[in-house]
Amino acid sequence: MGKALDEMAVARYRRDGYVTPLRACSPEQAEAWHQDVLRCCAEAERPVSDTGIRQPSTRVKPYLLFPWAADLVRHPAILDAVEDVIGPDILIFHTTLWWKAAGTEGFVPWHQDATYFGLAPHEHVTAWIALTPSTEESGCVTILPGSHKHGQLPHADRKDPRVMLSRGQSVAVDIEERAAVPIPLKPGQFSLHDTLVLHASAPNRSSHDRIGLGISYIPARVKHVGPTRLSATLVRGENRYGHFDLEPRPQAEADAAALTAHADSIGRFWIASESIPEMKLVH
Numbered sequence: 001m002g003k004a005l006d007e008m009a010v011a012r013y014r015r016d017g018y019v020t021p022l023r024a025c026s027p028e029q030a031e032a033w034h035q036d037v038l039r040c041c042a043e044a045e046r047p048v049s050d051t052g053i054r055q056p057s058t059r060v061k062p063y064l065l066f067p068w069a070a071d072l073v074r075h076p077a078i079l080d081a082v083e084d085v086i087g088p089d090i091l092i093f094h095t096t097l098w099w100k101a102a103g104t105e106g107f108v109p110w111h112q113d114a115t116y117f118g119l120a121p122h123e124h125v126t127a128w129i130a131l132t133p134s135t136e137e138s139g140c141v142t143i144l145p146g147s148h149k150h151g152q153l154p155h156a157d158r159k160d161p162r163v164m165l166s167r168g169q170s171v172a173v174d175i176e177e178r179a180a181v182p183i184p185l186k187p188g189q190f191s192l193h194d195t196l197v198l199h200a201s202a203p204n205r206s207s208h209d210r211i212g213l214g215i216s217y218i219p220a221r222v223k224h225v226g227p228t229r230l231s232a233t234l235v236r237g238e239n240r241y242g243h244f245d246l247e248p249r250p251q252a253e254a255d256a257a258a259l260t261a262h263a264d265s266i267g268r269f270w271i272a273s274e275s276i277p278e279m280k281l282v283h
């Protein structure tokens with residue numbers, strides 16, 4: 001028996017590449033965080049880079065800017081489940097706030113998170129926590145069970161403003177869509193998915209915004225293989241490896257120190273992830 005997952009749930013995660021639904025917090029707490037998102041992350045401008053179109057900067061690593069987001073990514077119920085799959089020494093490598101406005105065309109093509117993260121070994125897990133209802137109608141995450149067993153697959157970049165991934169990365173193999181499983185979540189619930197499992201999400205056809213946070217956790221032994229030294233946040237256990245510079249927790253909402261730490265961290269992240277060559281030739 002783990003801290004949050006029983007043996008069957010861990011076995012399902014290893015076999016299918018995901019486990020869902022899990023409970024992080026009450027619907028009331030999720031609604032409070034939803035209101036924080038509306039107040040702090042409404043900026044919608046997506047900076048264009050040489051390789052694609054980035055998410056608005058307040059939606060990337062918001063836990064470095066806002067104390068409420070720093071609490072969210074350290075929520076014990078999420079960390080307990082993460083610990084059950086990657087062990088007790090846990091860093092946050094990345095986080096994206098996925099905000100799909102009601103009735104908009106934004107979507108996420110089939111991809112593996114490992115593409116362009118440059119992490120080794122492939123032990124990263126993403127916790128996706130819903131702050132509003134995430135349903136098939138509102139474009140919830142859909143997973144291809146067991147696809148993580150194929151290893152890193154080739155991806156091609158796609159510069160399309162409707163694509164919500166920073167490089168528009170789309171897997172360059174045929175997907176057996178009939179085998180795909182939607183993973184709807186209620187506010188306060190979360191899923192865990194493996195860094196190599198194929199997943200996607202469709203446009204939001206509902207009349208409400210679909211908002212969730214995808215938090216990338218890694219065991220402290222994982223390293224970044226590129227030339228840029230990156231930063232990460234220690235949220236549980238020890239960091240005996242020193243593979244990353246440790247990030248500070250924000251003391252006040254978007255104060256000068258938080259803005260500096262955030263700009264430094266996401267600046268390094270963009271350099272690293274955007275300089276990895278297109279992965280068309282991976283096989």
Ligand SMILES: O=C(O)CCC(=O)C(=O)O
Pocket residue numbers: 098108113126128139140141199200201212214215
């Ligand atoms: O929120 C979405 O629709 C996509 C999320 C995703 O790709 C991820 O968390 O890895």
